[in-house]
Amino acid sequence: MAIRHRDLSGSRLIGRVLTHGALIIASLVIGLPFIWMLTTAIKSPAEVHLFPPVWWPEKIRWDNFVTAWESAPFGRFYINSIITSSTGVFLEVSIASLSAYAFARIKFRYREMLFMVLLAAMMIPGQVALIPNYVVLKHLGWINTYQGIVIPHVSSVFGAFLLRQYFLTIPDSLYDAAEIDGLGHVRILFHIALPLARPVVGTLTLYLFISKWNSYLWPLIITNTQNMRTLPVGLAMLRQAEYAIGPEHLMAASIFVLVPVLLIFFLAQKQLIEGIASGAVKG
Amino acid sequence: MKKYTRPLRMSKREKRDAWTFSAFVFPNFLLLGVFVFWPIVYSLYLSFFKWNMIAPRKTFIGMMNYVNMANDPVFWQVLRNTLVLAASTVFVKLAMALGLAVLLNRKIRAKDSYRAVLFSPTFTTSVAVAMVWGWIFDPNFGLLRVFINAVGLRSPNWLGDVSWALPAIIIVVIWSGVGYDMVIFMAGLNNIPTELYDAAKVDGATPWTCFWRITFPLLSPTTFFLTIVSVIGSLKAFDVIAIMTDGGPMNSTNVIVYYIYQNAFQWFKTGYASALALVLFVIIMTITLVQTRLARRWVHY
Numbered sequence: 001m002a003i004r005h006r007d008l009s010g011s012r013l014i015g016r017v018l019t020h021g022a023l024i025i026a027s028l029v030i031g032l033p034f035i036w037m038l039t040t041a042i043k044s045p046a047e048v049h050l051f052p053p054v055w056w057p058e059k060i061r062w063d064n065f066v067t068a069w070e071s072a073p074f075g076r077f078y079i080n081s082i083i084t085s086s087t088g089v090f091l092e093v094s095i096a097s098l099s100a101y102a103f104a105r106i107k108f109r110y111r112e113m114l115f116m117v118l119l120a121a122m123m124i125p126g127q128v129a130l131i132p133n134y135v136v137l138k139h140l141g142w143i144n145t146y147q148g149i150v151i152p153h154v155s156s157v158f159g160a161f162l163l164r165q166y167f168l169t170i171p172d173s174l175y176d177a178a179e180i181d182g183l184g185h186v187r188i189l190f191h192i193a194l195p196l197a198r199p200v201v202g203t204l205t206l207y208l209f210i211s212k213w214n215s216y217l218w219p220l221i222i223t224n225t226q227n228m229r230t231l232p233v234g235l236a237m238l239r240q241a242e243y244a245i246g247p248e249h250l251m252a253a254s255i256f257v258l259v260p261v262l263l264i265f266f267l268a269q270k271q272l273i274e275g276i277a278s279g280a281v282k283g
Numbered sequence: 284m285k286k287y288t289r290p291l292r293m294s295k296r297e298k299r300d301a302w303t304f305s306a307f308v309f310p311n312f313l314l315l316g317v318f319v320f321w322p323i324v325y326s327l328y329l330s331f332f333k334w335n336m337i338a339p340r341k342t343f344i345g346m347m348n349y350v351n352m353a354n355d356p357v358f359w360q361v362l363r364n365t366l367v368l369a370a371s372t373v374f375v376k377l378a379m380a381l382g383l384a385v386l387l388n389r390k391i392r393a394k395d396s397y398r399a400v401l402f403s404p405t406f407t408t409s410v411a412v413a414m415v416w417g418w419i420f421d422p423n424f425g426l427l428r429v430f431i432n433a434v435g436l437r438s439p440n441w442l443g444d445v446s447w448a449l450p451a452i453i454i455v456v457i458w459s460g461v462g463y464d465m466v467i468f469m470a471g472l473n474n475i476p477t478e479l480y481d482a483a484k485v486d487g488a489t490p491w492t493c494f495w496r497i498t499f500p501l502l503s504p505t506t507f508f509l510t511i512v513s514v515i516g517s518l519k520a521f522d523v524i525a526i527m528t529d530g531g532p533m534n535s536t537n538v539i540v541y542y543i544y545q546n547a548f549q550w551f552k553t554g555y556a557s558a559l560a561l562v563l564f565v566i567i568m569t570i571t572l573v574q575t576r577l578a579r580r581w582v583h584y
Contacts, residue, residue, distance in 0.1 A: 016391070019386050019389060019391060020391065020392075022382075022383075022386055023383070023386055023387065023391075023397045026379075026383055026397075026401060027397055027400045027401060029458070030400055030401050030403065030404060030458065030461075030462065031400055031403075032426065033412070033415050033416060033419060033426075033458070034403075034415075036415060036418070036419060036426050037411075037414075037415040037418075040415075040418065048424065049423075049424055050424070051423060051424050051428065052429055052432075053424060053426065053429065095310050095311045095314070096311075098307040098308070098310065098311070099307065099308050099311045101307060102303075102304045102307035102308045103308075106300050106303055106304040106307065107297065107300050107304075108300060108301050108304040108305075109301070111304070114308065114312070117312075117315075118311075118315075121315050121319050121320065123567070123568060123571045124319050124320070124322075124323060124564070125515075125518075125519055125563065125564065125567050126319075127519050127521070127540045127543065127560070127563060128322060128323065128326060128560045128561070128563055128564045129318060129319060129322035129323075129326075129560075130543065130544070130547065130548075130560070131322075131325075131326065131329065131336075131543075131547050131553055131556055131557055131560065132321060132322035132325040132326055132329075133318055133322060134336075134547075134548075135325070135336070136317060136318070136321075151314070151318075152314075152318040153318075154314060155311055155314035155315045155318060155319060156311055157315070160311065184303075185300075185303050185307070186303075210406050213408070214406075214407075214408040214409060214410075216409065216410050216521070216522045216525070217521050217522065217525075217540075217544070220525075221544075221548055231408075232408055232409075232410040232411075232522075233410075235410050235411065235414065236410050236525070236526055239414075239526070247418050247421075247424075250414055250418070251414070251415065251418065253414075254408075254410075254411035254414045254415060255411075257408050257410065257411050258407060258408055258411050261406055261407065261408055262403075262407070264406075265399075265403060265406050266399075269399045269402070270395070272406070273398060273399070273402055273466055276405075276463065276466055276467070277466050277467065277469060277470040278470065
């Protein structure tokens with residue numbers, strides 16, 4: 001956008017104040033639930049049940065986090081979430097890279113046709129597949145297992161498209177030179193294409209990690225014992241009456257689940273948002 | 284793609300390439316086949332049976348699941364809720380997102396911070412989001428009551444009231460999604476050439492005219508894309524509803540994915556749930572196909 005050098009005349013000043021005012025209000029509306037979550041998590045049970053509410057507790061109750069952590073096997077939930085999210089991301093990114101490279105660089109008679117098949121897969125919503133996937137996993141004996149949580153969701157359409165687009169922008173001369181040096185497709189992929197695509201692969205990895213970490217419906221269906229639950233499923237279970245814990249503990253437990261995601265978001269927010277804006281990842 | 288000119292003796296290489304290609308795409312196509320394409324076929328098959336997912340035998344009942352669906356008042360309510368959710372979120376969310384995007388696209392201070400805050404719900408675990416919103420909507424001690432009382436009204440019993448529960452869900456869906464739409468709108472705004480505005484300004488156009496005559500028409504591809512993405516996203520809503528209301532009270536917030544889940548995994552009516560899943564599939568497929576058609580005709584590129 002062109003920079004306009006002009007004096008801050010009255011009307012422009014008002015415009016600026018209004019712009020910031022509107023943005024601050026919007027940011028508050030978006031931010032308040034997070035703040036409310038945090039302050040509720042450190043209140044005493046008596047303070048939680050006050051109206052009008054107190055914004056900041058008299059004494060910070062850190063022990064709410066301890067109570068919340070001990071109300072369910074959160075350590076185990078953490079391990080389950082870390083294992084399933086990271087193996088899922090690793091597999092999905094690998095599968096995406098291999099497909100993307102094949103569609104970008106390897107000649108094959110039915111390539112265009114197979115590409116259309118890949119396109120078609122993007123239109124099928126995963127929610128339609130819940131029952132059939134459950135039945136398949138039952139036959140495989142994978143109900144309530146890590147592979148049951150992970151494997152149905154590591155096929156890649158979007159990631160494959162994204163990386164293919166990127167691989168196509170790498171100049172042919174680079175590929176040709178590698179071929180003359182006698183490198184096969186596997187080596188070209190790992191030593192040339194993927195290293196060049198590192199920023200895109202990085203954004204894709206973070207985005208996939210967050211979405212796997214957050215996923216709820218499938219792990220809910222496929223796990224049936226406490227010790228296999230992932231964090232979102234374990235957190236959701238806390239609402240049940242048998243746990244009998246207060247809102248302050250529910251908020252504290254919600255914070256456990258959110259911390260890794262918020263950490264990734266704040267460390268990489270620019271990369272993630274710009275990735276989304278440029279169509280690199282879908283929301 | 285670049286065209287290669289190859290010596291004739293490359294056929295051996297072509298063969299090798301065919302093998303390499305197949306090996307590279309095999310894992311993906313195997314998984315897509317088993318977990319994406321096969322489920323459509325199998326859902327269709329199951330929708331003609333009565334089955335509880337455990338019994339070794341499935342009972343063929345023809346079209347009965349579909350007949351039952353047509354006669355199931357809950358199904359029609361679920362369908363209506365799903366459409367209300369989709370329609371009401373999309374307009375409010377897009378209007379707010381566009382407004383914010385226009386404001387944020389100006390040269391202003393702290394632009395990145397505003398953007399990060401407004402975008403943050405996009406990546407926030409929906410179960411945790413639903414937990415905190417459930418507490419915000421608490422009619423006695425919830426945060427929202429503070430604001431409602433401040434304007435002299437009484438707080439409804441949000442999630443416990445058949446006429447307020449769906450609006451509460453709509454609020455949460457808008458809150459979660461407005462930042463994503465805003466970021467996409469900002470990208471769309473950046474693609475509009477600034478010369479257009481400069482020329483309009485020379486002609487004495489007001490910012491209001493500029494918005495309706497330049498910005499809005501030229502953003503139509505983005506608006507169209509976001510409309511489709513939002514509608515399809517709302518059709519798939521599950522997490523927030525499962526946590527906040529369990530589809531209640533009295534099915535007032537029950538939507539199609541939640542109803543599929545209830546039928547399949549709580550009541551073990553696998554055949555009926557499969558028929559519902561196919562209905563969802565057909566709705567989403569229709570929207571996607573209409574989109575590809577209309578995108579060519581309507582949108583102002």
